[in-house]
Amino acid sequence: MPTLAAPAAMTAQPLTLDGITHSYGGGLAVDNVTLEVKGGELVALLGPSGCGKTTLLRIVAGFIQQGNGKVTIDGRPIDTLPPNRREIGIVFQNYALFPHMTVAENIAYGLAARGESREVQAQRVEEMLATVQMARFADRKPKQLSGGQQQRVALARALAMRPRILLLDEPFAALDKNLRLDMQIEIKRLQRQFALTAIMVTHDQDEAMAIADRIAVMSQGRIEQLGTPVQVYDEPATLFVNNFIGSSNLLNGQVEAAFEDGYRVALANGAVWSVVSKARFEPGQPVVVSVRPEQMLLADEPAPDRIPVTLKLSLPIGGELIHDVVSASAESIKVAIARRPGISSADMALGGTGTAYCGLADHARPALFSASNP
Ligand SMILES: Nc1ncnc2c1ncn2[C@@H]1O[C@H](COP(=O)(O)OP(=O)(O)O)[C@@H](O)[C@H]1O
Ligand SMILES: [Mg+2]
Structure with a gap:
């Protein structure tokens, strides 16, 4: 495997949300959310549609400027940084690959935009394709791939940037049930391998139970309970959590x-x-x-x-x-x-x-x- 700068990994960085509140004009979409994700930890935001999960994720990513509160990575506020300077990798439900580019070009895109040399781009693409077991598909276009394969490419594209934080918004929602389990295991493996601090949004309690170190159960813009999968299942703090999980x-x-x-x-x-x-x-x-x-x-x-x-x-x-x-x-x-x-x-x-x-x-x-x- 080509050796680049050692994977940024290894020094996982904590992510803190402190009193995040956001309104789109109507009611509150996110209501005073405080959450500390430890370095190398995967926290799932779990809750019904409309409870504010995506809004929270987009605030961390920098696509939405929150009304109130602050986001820090490793103790440093990132609220004034544009998305591309936050060193955050994102994987969406709908893959969001560039349709006219090959798999390899998709993975290299962010690196090129960041001004990495062609040599670094090529090495990183090769390494990432191997990591997600997609080396054979480097020259294909996204539409020539299955949903699971596209999601692997989206993951490779995010990881190629050596992000400090990985954000996943319902990344498996469009996949078949059997494939979903494979991808869940894959994401967990990569998140561990790269020692990434990660937040995954899902409305699927089984998925949250399977993949997360801790689960934040959300309702109406608030976190109802934060705990390990076993804690939220065995000791639900509220009737809402009790009814939503299991x-x-x-x-x-x-x-x-x-x-x-x-x-x-x-x-x-x-x-x-x-x-x-x-x-x-x-x-x-x-x-x-x-x-x-x-x-x-x-x-x-x-x-x-x-x-x-x-x-x-x-x-x-x-x-x-x-x-x-x-x-x-x-x-x-x-x-x-x-x-x-x-x-x-x-x-x-x-x-x-x-x-x-x-x-x-x-x-x-x-x-x-x-x-x-x-
Ligand atoms: N761009 C937007 N403009 C206005 N309201 C929005 C917008 N995006 C989301 N909302 C509202 O904010 C609330 C939270 O939405 P969202 O964060 O997408 O929830 P989730 O991801 O948990 O389904 C919902 O009531 C939704 O209708
Ligand atoms: Mg959502």
């Missing part, structure tokens, strides 16, 4: 008593559960208990902490059997159980009785939220 059953209930580390909750369906929670609730307060389908079980024996249910439907989805059951208070509950080969319904699993009792698995960690304050 699927869950929401059961109404009332706090009966407080313990040292949680509460006893009487569910509207009659079951009584002990729920660990650090949040503050008063006895008598209406609450919503959230349980992931994979943290529930179906049994054929009743118990005080089990909900009598009728089986509606069982779906064998790959390695899981998803049961849709309904309680006497007409709540629909989903229970996901690891599926044994040959089993396709709960009736078969339960021995054909038709009725069942739905409870918490041993490892269950239900979450508790105030019913009045979603």
